[in-house]
Amino acid sequence: MAEPLTLPTLRVAVLTDGALDGDSRAMRVAAAARSAGYQVTLIGAPPARAAQPGAEIRHVAVGTALGGYRERRPRPGLRWPLAYRSAESYERRTALVAAHRSLLATRAAELDVVHRALPLQAFARTGHAMSAVRLGLRAGWTGLRAAQHRAAVHRRGTPDARLDDLVAGLARLLLGRRAWRRLDPGLLDQEIAYGPVLDSVRPHLIHALGHRALALAIRAALRAEGAGHRIEVVWDAPPGIPAPTRRAAVTDEALLRSYAREADGVVTVGDRLAGELRARHGLSALPAVVRNTPPLTSAPASRDAGVRARCRLGPDVPLLVHAGPVTPDRGPVTVIEALPKLYDLHAAFVVPDPDHPHLAELLDRAAQLGVHARLHVLPYVPVPEVPAFLSSADIGVLPVHQLPHHQTVLATRYYEYAHARLPVVVSDVRAMAAATLEVGNGEVFRARDTADFVRAVGAVLTNPRRYRKAYDRVDVLRQWSWQTESAPLLDLYGRLLGPRR
Structure with missing residues (x-):
């Protein structure tokens, strides 16, 4: 056989x-x-x-x-005629100025501590003063050229001038599908x-x-x-x-x-x-x-664990969580502006990059408003752990602005909040607002409206059980689960590859 x-x-x-x-x-x-x-x-x-x-x-x-050649070799043109022609020249010249400045400071200290005869001391200090003048002139000239170089590099990195638009249009016209290679x-x-x-x-x-x-x-x-x-x-x-x-x-x-x-x-x-x-x-x-939903699992973790434990907050302290990048179109400033009106509420931002410049701006704004002590910044956790990590919060927020790419589909974070059994507060973006009103798992507020955001958060904190009960309907989370959503994907794989090819 x-x-x-x-x-x-x-x-x-x-x-x-x-x-x-x-x-x-x-x-x-x-x-x-x-x-x-x-x-x-x-x-x-x-x-x-x-x-x-x-x-x-x-x-x-x-x-x-x-890809980096444009930034390393900017073309200064008429707008920045003094800019350095290469990143190497820029780095070398600015480094030389810094090195000479350090040497000059060392020489000044030496003249203060080393004893010399009066004529020699006067001669040395005169020479030091002349060196300081030369360094000042060189530093000023280098600083001017360096500033123009940085401006030219920034323009090359963000090509949004009319001339850049004209070049893009010509490339599209002349090169067609191959325009991406040039642009x-x-x-x-x-x-x-x-x-x-x-x-x-x-x-x-x-x-x-x-x-x-x-x-x-x-x-x-x-x-x-x-x-x-x-x-x-x-x-x-x-x-x-x-x-x-x-x-x-x-x-x-x-x-x-x-x-x-x-x-x-x-x-x-x-x-x-x-x-x-x-x-x-x-x-x-x-x-x-195939929606990007988490897998359906058992009940979330303890209220004393996860994001709450990472923020070092007790179980009775109200906590909202904002998961994801903090770019301006995601509305994180709405959360910051609302904190002075929400008193004891703490906010946790779970972000991919804790050193992002936009986050630094948010922290500065929180300090200005006097709420920085109630703002917590945490790094991402592994993807399978996200719902359990978020579940110890009281509210999940999605204050995104009404932009076209936010209108048609539910955000991945929305599904993750749902699997964490969190009440949600979302802006009136079409897809999220419709889902929230249908399921009853949260409140909707007008995008960019801080006062309305405060109202929505207050409503959820007043009766959180009412919104959590929406997830007790078995079909909601099962429908929003990766077990359900991945089925069409595996069917597609099967059609393309066959059971065994």
Whole structure:
């Protein structure tokens, strides 16, 4: 009797061009693929403290040889004619001034402590004074050129002038789909870094998170097919965020025109977004909808643990939590401005980067208002631990502004607050407001309206049990669970790869 044929395990690569730390989507996709029996490799940029049981993690450091050239070699032009022509010249000249200033200070101290005859002392001090004058002139000239250099570098880093817009428009007209190569050479730096890693992994399927990762995946699939190895590519398309400049918008458009229709399958996070993607890119099929929800688990942790314990607060101290980045469009300033009117309430910001400049501005504002003692800043925790970590708070807040990319889908943080069984206070962004009013798990306030935010928080604190009871409905959290949402994703994998290929 012939022995049964044993087929090799299929390999899935989960690819992101961002950092793996805090990327809940990447971690949940990897976990779903691993549970379905695939061999999983996570590929992303450092820092990389994240871990995924049973999955290999590849860290990719992207250089700046091409993408950073604009900042290292700015073109001063008529606006900054004195700017240094290179970062090397800028660093060398400013370092020389600093070194000479230190030597001059040392010489001044030496003249004070070393005894010399009066004529020699006078001669030495005259020479020191002349050196100080020369240093002052050199420092002034260097400071002027350095200031112009920094201004030129800033302009090159944020190309939003009319001339930059004109160059972007001409590139779009003349180069078409290839405009991204000219407008954002940093994408070529990514190809240099990620390409060899993808080629060495040789996956059977690449799950690409975002359009930049999609471009990397499609090119890797073409190289593999040329070598006789078939790779399926799944594009995971997030909600579109408006580009900061015309140059960035043209780059993204060219990249999507080049690669969006080449994906073998597409998933996204909302029904409306799926329809928009199909219409915009002429996709052959409607993308599968896979919301980024946490897995359904048992009851949350103790009220004395998690975020409350990290803030060193007792169980009776009211605490709200704001999880996620603190960019201005997410409305963190509304929370800060409300604290003086909410008396004993403490606020915890759980952020990916505690050293972010926007966070420093918030801390300064809290100090001005006299509420800095009630503001706590905490780093991210591992993705699987997020709901349990947040559950000891009293309220989860999402005070985001009414921007287009916030209107159509529920934020990942909303689902995490729900699985932590937290009452929520959310701004009147369409998707979140509708879900909150339907489920009854929180209050809605007018975006950017601090007084209305205070009203909503006060209503929740007055009767928190009323809002927590909304989660007692079994279907709510089960519907918003990764066990439910990952099913269409694994079905897509099955259709592309088959049970065993």
